Amino acid sequence: MSTRVHGELELAGFVPYRLNRLAVGVSNHLADIYRERFGLDVPEWRVMATVGSQHGCTAQHIAESTRMHKTRVSRAIAHLEERDLIERASSTADRRAREVRLTKAGRRMYTDLVPLVLERERELLACLGKEPLRGFLAGMTALETFLGLQD
Amino acid sequence: MSTRVHGELELAGFVPYRLNRLAVGVSNHLADIYRERFGLDVPEWRVMATVGSQHGCTAQHIAESTRMHKTRVSRAIAHLEERDLIERASSTADRRAREVRLTKAGRRMYTDLVPLVLERERELLACLGKEPLRGFLAGMTALETFLGLQD
DNA sequence: CACAATTAGTTGCGGGCGCAACCATTTTGG
DNA sequence: CCAAAATGGTTGCGCCCGCAACTAATTGTG
Numbered sequence: 001m002s003t004r005v006h007g008e009l010e011l012a013g014f015v016p017y018r019l020n021r022l023a024v025g026v027s028n029h030l031a032d033i034y035r036e037r038f039g040l041d042v043p044e045w046r047v048m049a050t051v052g053s054q055h056g057c058t059a060q061h062i063a064e065s066t067r068m069h070k071t072r073v074s075r076a077i078a079h080l081e082e083r084d085l086i087e088r089a090s091s092t093a094d095r096r097a098r099e100v101r102l103t104k105a106g107r108r109m110y111t112d113l114v115p116l117v118l119e120r121e122r123e124l125l126a127c128l129g130k131e132p133l134r135g136f137l138a139g140m141t142a143l144e145t146f147l148g149l150q151d
Numbered sequence: 152m153s154t155r156v157h158g159e160l161e162l163a164g165f166v167p168y169r170l171n172r173l174a175v176g177v178s179n180h181l182a183d184i185y186r187e188r189f190g191l192d193v194p195e196w197r198v199m200a201t202v203g204s205q206h207g208c209t210a211q212h213i214a215e216s217t218r219m220h221k222t223r224v225s226r227a228i229a230h231l232e233e234r235d236l237i238e239r240a241s242s243t244a245d246r247r248a249r250e251v252r253l254t255k256a257g258r259r260m261y262t263d264l265v266p267l268v269l270e271r272e273r274e275l276l277a278c279l280g281k282e283p284l285r286g287f288l289a290g291m292t293a294l295e296t297f298l299g300l301q302d
Numbered sequence: 303c304a305c306a307a308t309t310a311g312t313t314g315c316g317g318g319c320g321c322a323a324c325c326a327t328t329t330t331g332g
Numbered sequence: 333c334c335a336a337a338a339t340g341g342t343t344g345c346g347c348c349c350g351c352a353a354c355t356a357a358t359t360g361t362g
Contacts (some may be wrong), residue, residue: 005300009218009265011200015272015288021218022291023174025298026167041348049162066162067172071351074312096310096357098225114160121166127297128290135286137166139279146278147176150321151163192318211340220320225342235346247327 029124033116038109039083043068043076046104051086053112056099085109161266180275184267190234194219194227199253202237203261207250209243236260 011017034040040048046066051057063073063079077100078085085106088098101112125133144150162168178193191199197217202208214224230249231237236257238248253261262279276284295301 001281009204009269011197013202015291016174016181017217018168018291018295019170021300022294022298023167023171025300026170029298030167043348046162046168049160049165050239053160053162058310065264070311071313071350072260072348075348078312082300094310094358098311107240109248113256118160122250123240124294124297125166132286132290132293135283139174139283139287139290140166141170142279142283143173143177146275147173149172149176194318209340221341222321222343223319226318245328245340247343281343 011018026124030117030120033120034113037116038113041076043072044080046074047076047080047100047115048085048106048110051100051102052107052114056101059100060097062100080106177275181268181271184271188267189264192227193230198224198227198231198251199236199257199261199264202251202253203265207252209248210251211248213251231257238299247276255264 014031032033034045045122046068047062050065051060054061059070062068062077064072066073069075077086077088081088084103086100088100090098092099124128127138182193184282185196197219198213205212210221210224210228213219213228214221217224219227228237228239232239235254237251238254239251241249243250279287293298
């Protein structure tokens with residue numbers, strides 16, 4: 001571990017900075033797939049992932065489970081609807097909410113996309129050994145808990 | 152580790168997503184200090200940290216060592232100069248570049264700020280045990296290497 | 303039952319960011 | 333030695349984001 005002189009800071013070894021850089025790096029690594037090949041940006045990808053793994057969900061639900069701001073979700077949904085990847089039905093008992101669903105084309109994209117993305121994740125994590133991976137994930141979980149980010 | 156059904160994805164357990172959320176969380180945790188108490192945003196904080204730990208450096212150098220886009224650096228420097236926290240001298244042999252330095256006030260902020268930030272980092276990492284911390288950092292390093300983010 | 307408070311979702315606005323283009327200077331190489 | 337390429341840095345532009353304000357529908361309360 002890096003030694004650190006009191007009162008001096010070197011950004012390169014500073015964990016919050018490294019963590020941010022790493023998250024950006026991993027995100028870009030993934031974006032190669034969903035952006036270049038499917039024309040999705042991050043919010044759109046997250047909406048696709050969320051809608052695809054459930055049957056009918058509301059924008060509200062998407063916002064909660066992705067932790068994105070509701071306006072970001074609203075705009076992502078609008079884009080995806082324009083591209084006919086998802087559709088909305090103002091069906092339920094609550095006539096404020098609108099049920100969001102994948103269209104045929106959206107479902108097709110989802111089933112093409114998800115395995116590629118999961119493979120990328122697997123391939124990324126493979127650069128850690130099995131045991132170190134466990135340690136790394138445990139660390140992430142502990143930090144998440146400490147910061148109150150759980151589930 | 153979470154079991155994962157082939158072809159299905161749950162965002163909450165997806166490492167790239169978790170990593171991004173964690174980085175944002177950690178960043179906000181720190182921002183409490185440098186934003187609320189010192190009125191700095193992320194790019195400004197990074198510039199302060201970089202300039203403060205070296206004696207005279209160029210915008211180019213800051214951009215490289217923080218991995219920020221040069222326009223982002225340029226604008227952060229402009230803001231900090233307006234607030235008289237840093238100053239620029241178009242000194243060196245190369246008359247395109249300008250040497251960036253902390254002013255008296257900037258130096259004062261730096262020496263107040265850095266210990267607080269380092270303390271926050273220490274306090275954050277303390278929620279991992281000593282051994283798990285080592286594992287977590289090793290994991291980060293491995294991922295950085297894999298993605299070519301080194302130093 | 304009516305009226306206030308809440309909730310789902312959208313939109314105008316201001317701010318920050320990256321891209322590309324630009325200016326000024328320095329380096330390269332013919 | 334000069335023209336072309338490269339480099340440090342700034343700026344105009346368009347895009348995305350979050351905040352706050354808004355509409356519409358629902359729930360709670362007297």
